[in-house]
Amino acid sequence: MAVPTPRPARAMEPLAASRRPGFDLRAVLQTSQTARALAALVVLLVYNVLFTTNFVSLGTFNANLTQVATIVIVAVGMTFVIATGGVDLSVGSLMAVSGVLAPLFLVSGGQFGAPWVGLVLAFTVPVAVTALFGLFNGTLVTKVGLQPIIATLVLFLAGRGIAQVIVNGELREFRNLGSPLVPGFEFIGLGGIAGVRFQILIMAVVVAVAAWALRATVFGRYVLATGGNEAASRLAGVPIQKVKLTVYTISGLLAGIAGLIVVAINRSSDPHRVGELMELDAIAAVAVGGTPLSGGRATILGTLLGALIIQLLRFTLISHNISDGVARIVIAAVIVVAVLLQRQRTS
Amino acid sequence: MSRILTRRSVLRLSAAGTGLFVAGRYFTGTTFAAPPPLEQQDTYTIGFAQTDLNNPWRIAESKSMQDEAAARGYTLVETNANEDTAKQIADVKSLIAQGVDILIFPPRESQALAPVVMEAKAAGIPVILIDRDVDHSIAAPGEDYVTFIGSDFIDQGRRAAEWLAEATGGEARIIQLEGTTGADPAIDRQQGFEDYLAGMVQGSPTPDGPIAGMEIIASQTGNFTRDQGREVMQTLLQANPDVTAVYAHNDEMAIGAIAALQEAGRAPGEDVTLVSIDGSNAALDAIVDGTLGATVESSPFFGPIAFATMDQYIAGEEIPDWVKVEDRFFDESNAAEFQGTQY
Numbered sequence: 001m002a003v004p005t006p007r008p009a010r011a012m013e014p015l016a017a018s019r020r021p022g023f024d025l026r027a028v029l030q031t032s033q034t035a036r037a038l039a040a041l042v043v044l045l046v047y048n049v050l051f052t053t054n055f056v057s058l059g060t061f062n063a064n065l066t067q068v069a070t071i072v073i074v075a076v077g078m079t080f081v082i083a084t085g086g087v088d089l090s091v092g093s094l095m096a097v098s099g100v101l102a103p104l105f106l107v108s109g110g111q112f113g114a115p116w117v118g119l120v121l122a123f124t125v126p127v128a129v130t131a132l133f134g135l136f137n138g139t140l141v142t143k144v145g146l147q148p149i150i151a152t153l154v155l156f157l158a159g160r161g162i163a164q165v166i167v168n169g170e171l172r173e174f175r176n177l178g179s180p181l182v183p184g185f186e187f188i189g190l191g192g193i194a195g196v197r198f199q200i201l202i203m204a205v206v207v208a209v210a211a212w213a214l215r216a217t218v219f220g221r222y223v224l225a226t227g228g229n230e231a232a233s234r235l236a237g238v239p240i241q242k243v244k245l246t247v248y249t250i251s252g253l254l255a256g257i258a259g260l261i262v263v264a265i266n267r268s269s270d271p272h273r274v275g276e277l278m279e280l281d282a283i284a285a286v287a288v289g290g291t292p293l294s295g296g297r298a299t300i301l302g303t304l305l306g307a308l309i310i311q312l313l314r315f316t317l318i319s320h321n322i323s324d325g326v327a328r329i330v331i332a333a334v335i336v337v338a339v340l341l342q343r344q345r346t347s
Numbered sequence: 348m349s350r351i352l353t354r355r356s357v358l359r360l361s362a363a364g365t366g367l368f369v370a371g372r373y374f375t376g377t378t379f380a381a382p383p384p385l386e387q388q389d390t391y392t393i394g395f396a397q398t399d400l401n402n403p404w405r406i407a408e409s410k411s412m413q414d415e416a417a418a419r420g421y422t423l424v425e426t427n428a429n430e431d432t433a434k435q436i437a438d439v440k441s442l443i444a445q446g447v448d449i450l451i452f453p454p455r456e457s458q459a460l461a462p463v464v465m466e467a468k469a470a471g472i473p474v475i476l477i478d479r480d481v482d483h484s485i486a487a488p489g490e491d492y493v494t495f496i497g498s499d500f501i502d503q504g505r506r507a508a509e510w511l512a513e514a515t516g517g518e519a520r521i522i523q524l525e526g527t528t529g530a531d532p533a534i535d536r537q538q539g540f541e542d543y544l545a546g547m548v549q550g551s552p553t554p555d556g557p558i559a560g561m562e563i564i565a566s567q568t569g570n571f572t573r574d575q576g577r578e579v580m581q582t583l584l585q586a587n588p589d590v591t592a593v594y595a596h597n598d599e600m601a602i603g604a605i606a607a608l609q610e611a612g613r614a615p616g617e618d619v620t621l622v623s624i625d626g627s628n629a630a631l632d633a634i635v636d637g638t639l640g641a642t643v644e645s646s647p648f649f650g651p652i653a654f655a656t657m658d659q660y661i662a663g664e665e666i667p668d669w670v671k672v673e674d675r676f677f678d679e680s681n682a683a684e685f686q687g688t689q690y
Contacts, residue, residue, distance in 0.1 A: 055585070060585045171403050173632075265574075265577070266574055266606070318579055319582055319585065320586070321565045321567065324525075324567070324568045
């Protein structure tokens with residue numbers, strides 16, 4: 001199966017088949033960027049096993065994966081956007097929008113007919129709204145022709161404003177909602193299946209589906225083609241506008257899911273704080289993972305590794321009680337090294 | 348070189364002239380060793396330049412000012428700088444231009460806002476600062492502005508430490524969740540707490556001396572937020588399972604820490620004692636639940652004390668340079684009584 005076959009010259013290949021579809025672990029590991037990220041993660045793991053108290057424990061495992069889950073979910077959407085040569089600054093604000101919308105449906109009585117309807121709406125409406133906001137981002141980029149950084153800056157600013165206006169700027173405590181639906185809603189952040197926290201499962205599903213979509217579907221080919229050479233792709237028949245609209249919508253949708261998880265974990269929704277600086281965490285994870293910000297190439301597995309590296313680095317620094325200032329410098333240094341490695345490869 | 352006065356040099360000259368003029372006004376201003384007086388009137392227009400309305404504390408502060416103004420039938424002109432220092436400076440200038448009777452505001456930065464305090468003085472408008480102070484080398488209380496009204500953050504830290512020492516019998520392995528690095532409340536609350544453990548209060552030794560049994564085993568910032576308080580606690584808990592107490596610089600981080608402890612199968616309130624600062628409704632709920640031990644109030648309710656101080660000033664009474672806010676203390680003895688009355 002995995003016997004490498006000699007490839008025809010790239011120019012001769014049809015666009016949508018420039019790489020063989022299907023998941024191939026060896027191919028994944030052979031891409032040096034992913035291998036480097038994996039190596040860095042292993043180094044960090046080994047260091048912690050040797051020098052961090054109680055590192056090898058279920059508690060540590062759960063703490064790291066629950067903390068990284070929302071970043072990974074948002075960063076996966078960001079990877080698609082960056083793969084098309086764009087960027088989405090609005091994700092943090094969209095998390096706040098989703099976070100304030102959910103509690104509006106967690107009401108006690110039968111306002112929506114049956115109680116479970118409220119619960120379903122609490123999960124679906126916020127995500128649908130942020131997906132629509134994502135579509136709005138995409139529209140600004142495609143139809144209006146704004147630079148992605150400016151287009152998404154609009155909702156970066158306005159999104160948080162909308163979130164604040166919806167709840168009049170007030171932090172909402174779930175326990176004060178007095179609703180029997182609250183425990184059901186909190187499952188997304190606090191519940192678990194077979195001992196594994198629910199948001200870790202969401203993260204795993206999102207990563208698996210996205211990795212498959214990017215590698216093995218026509219849509220995935222289109223995304224990379226759009227970011228690689230937009231003009232050539234358009235001539236080759238790639239529906240550039242649809243692809244861009246889709247990636248921004250996906251990014252908005254995933255940000256919405258992450259917002260629900262954050263407010264469920266905290267049992268409160270704070271329009272000012274939910275998702276704060278998330279756009280930078282997500283972009284950093286994508287960059288450290290080896291996806292070039294210029295677009296055209298992307299790796300979901302890399303993004304997962306990038307997020308895990310930054311998470312584990314933070315965990316290590318806090319565990320060893322390193323002061324905040326030093327910790328920031330170390331994390332910045334790691335990002336610089338990652339970007340330098342990336343440059344070496346492209347040049 | 349034929350033209351002596353270029354466009355640029357004219358601009359420079361006029362800028363220099365303006366600077367001299369402003370400087371001159373400051374110097375003449377400082378010759379009066381008292382802030383501008385405020386006449387007895389039936390009603391007053393108060394300029395209130397809020398820094399931002401981005402957290403429940405600020406919202407409560409604004410509401411307290413609005414309620415008190417409404418109760419007295421005064422007009423409150425409120426601006427919101429949205430965490431932008433330059434915007435707050437512009438806001439204060441425009442309130443001066445509007446000719447309000449008195450300015451009451453929390454300066455967002457101690458140095459940047461000091462010059463507008465001097466401008467208000469030059470314009471004959473008295474200023475009362477609340478919650479944050481300005482740099483005294485530029486503007487002095489009692490001379491350039493009426494007074495500063497605010498909590499003593501160092502003393503808040505001291506009160507938290509004192510309660511914790513008593514609650515734990517002087518034996519505790521403490522994790523400290525710090526506020527935003529570099530923020531005044533974070534620096535002072537850390538100092539007040541750590542000084543007390545080291546046997547010092549306000550620079551002089553306590554009768555009991557250092558408390559040897561109380562050790563801070565880890566101290567990390569949680570940025571005053573519930574989410575980061577929870578994550579940092581989750582992480583520190585792995586490396587420090589022997590923790591027996593948590594001191595959080597605000598309630599939100601303490602509530603995050605409680606969630607992290609419960610998640611790890613610990614019993615906050617029983618095997619880990621928590622103390623924090625702020626006195627929010629959520630903290631009072633947690634005290635009633637038995638998870639949070641105590642919280643030192645850091646009152647946002649500046650309306651009554653600010654207007655009372657203004658009354659004293661109008662009446663010509665002597666006002667101290669720092670009017671300390673009387674912060675209450677909430678623990679299991681009184682939390683239920685005040686539940687829901689805070690912010």
